Structure formats: C-alpha cells, structure tokens
Amino acid sequence: MLSIIIRVFIIYIIILFVFRFMGKRQLGQMQPFELVLTLIIADLATIPMAEISIPVLHGIVPVITLVILHFFITFICQKSNFFDKAINGQPAIVIDQNGINYKVLKKLQITIEDLFESIRGSNYSSLDQIGYAIVETTGKVSVIPRPEYAPPTLNDLKIKPDKLAIPYTIIADGILHKENIELANISNEFVDKILKQENIQKIKDVLVLTVDNDGKIYIQEKNKPFKTFVVNLKGAPKI
C-alpha cells in the first residue's frame, strides 16, 4: 500500500510539472491535438499508479515523450502555415453579410441550434444583429455584431477614459506578496503605515490588501467589512 502512495506522489508531481510546463490553457481553449494529448496523459498516468507490477518509468517515459512531441508539433506549427492549418484547422465564417453559410455549417457538423446557442452566449438574441460569426480552431464561436448593434465604446461617446490602473495584491489571506510590493512601487514601511492607520496589528489578520497605480487602496480585515480609500503613494493617505 505504501508503494502505491509513494507512486501516486511521484506521478502526481510529474504530471503537475508536465501540465505547468505545457502552459496554462483551459479545456475550451485547447487545440484538438492538445486535448488529445491531455486525455492520453491522464490515461497513461493512472496505469502505473494502481498497478504495482508496472515500473513507474513505464508511465513517465510515454508522458515525457508526449511532451517532447507536443513541443515539436507546436514548433512546426509556428514555423509552417501549411502544417498549422493541417493540425489545428482554420477559422471558418459561418455567418456573413448574407446570413448563415449553410455549406460551412454542414462541413463543420454544427447544427443551427448549436449556432443559436453560441450567439445567445455572446449576448445577441437575433441573427440580424450579427455581422459575422466565426468558428475558431478551438471550436469557440466568435460573434462580431453589425455596427448598429455593437456596444458603444468610450471613444464613440467621446468620453475621456480614466487612467488605466491595475490593482496589485499586496496581502492575500494573511500572506505578504513581496514581489507585488516592488511592482506597485511601494515599500514595506508603506504597508505597515496603512495597517497602523487601520488599527490592524498583524499582516496575518488581513484578508486582502490591494493597491493600484492611482493609490486606490482596498483593504479587508478577516471577518470585517472592506474599506477603500485613496492615498498618495509617496506620502500619507489623503483620506
């Protein structure tokens, strides 16, 4: 039994590493060959986990071989457009200015109902609102509305946008993220000052503390309501 536990640990760590190494992608964003690869790896990993007579290497070797193959195929796809189309396919326009392209729809084996579902998922209710609908290589349908149905942008409304500000997570669940302190261009002393001002004794009492480029602070102590205020990032809080 102990052997199985140790084997599961080893294989789990390897699979975790392999998936991290292959990159972050959600199931729906995967290319067909990536999905196949994921399913095969999952299947391969379980064989030596439970079957103690099979060496762990018999599970690890095919997984590593698949990873190498994956990078090889990705590399070729990046270099060759032809190969990329052959492996990943290419986006197909299913709705254009003339309406639904039935020929393409049939070729992709998508029903009208599937198409409607995707359109509704993009917050459009009627076909006449759609300028183009494109089935991407991942199978996702991208919907481009007709100009008259497109949501207005700030530019259309001639509104000057606020400065773009990214909130950096300085403390999350009582843990100080030092790398984000540097990114936010603040110091440890600054964080201490904020905590002192909010009467918080220890970092571990903070559920979340974020700071954005404009000096907007969002702070919430554990089991207490949140607070927001703006500070001068170089000096003391304004409010």
Added chain:
Amino acid sequence: MKKFILIVFILFLTGLVVWEEITVHTVLSTIRDKAILLEDRVYELQNVDNDEIKNAVKDIENTWENYEDALCFLVNHKDIEDIGMELSKLRANCNVNQYEDFCSSLSVIIFFTEKYSHIMGISFQNIF
C-alpha cells in the same frame, strides 16, 4: 528555460533507452548463456545432485539477484517473475535430484530469457 528542460527530457529519454538496452540485454543474455552451459553439463552428467551443478545453480541465482533490482526499474515485474520462480525451483530440484524437473525448469528459463528479448526488443514487428 523551456528549451533547457526539453533538452534535459530528451537526454533523460536517450539515457534511459541506452541503459535499458544495455542492462536488459546484458542480464538476460548472461542468464541465458549460463543456463545453456548448465543444461549441456546436466545432459552430460544425467544427474543433478552434485556440487558442480549446485555451484552452477548458485552462480545463476547470484547473478539474477544482483541484477533483479535494476530490471525491476525497467521491466514489468510480471514479465520476469517466471524466471525468478524457475530459478528457485532449480535449487529445490537439485537437492532432491529431480533430473527431469530440473531440466524442465532450465528449459523454461532459457525460453523466457529468449522470449523477452524477442517480444520486448526493438524490431519492426514489436513497434507495429
């Protein structure tokens, strides 16, 4: 970094393949050669209850024990457990002078050592 890890993976697989080829081939061919020699000698003597045969059996057992752990890293344990089983029968048959059973176990050992190389070795048939 990714390129470095990929190179490490490729080197790891290459090293593993070479290690497997050398280890499995060496162990199985050593056992097979010793078993064939023993088989010839047993056919000559027509008797298995003597020190020469017992020493030869012990030698094969020692060789197997020395390499068995390394084999377990590379080979499905079920594929090699028959060899270990027949080796243990050799000693028992030697002690009770069971000539036919001894020869039978030796034949099984020779068969399995040859069969494994044939089934698991790199060949066109095994790949497809």
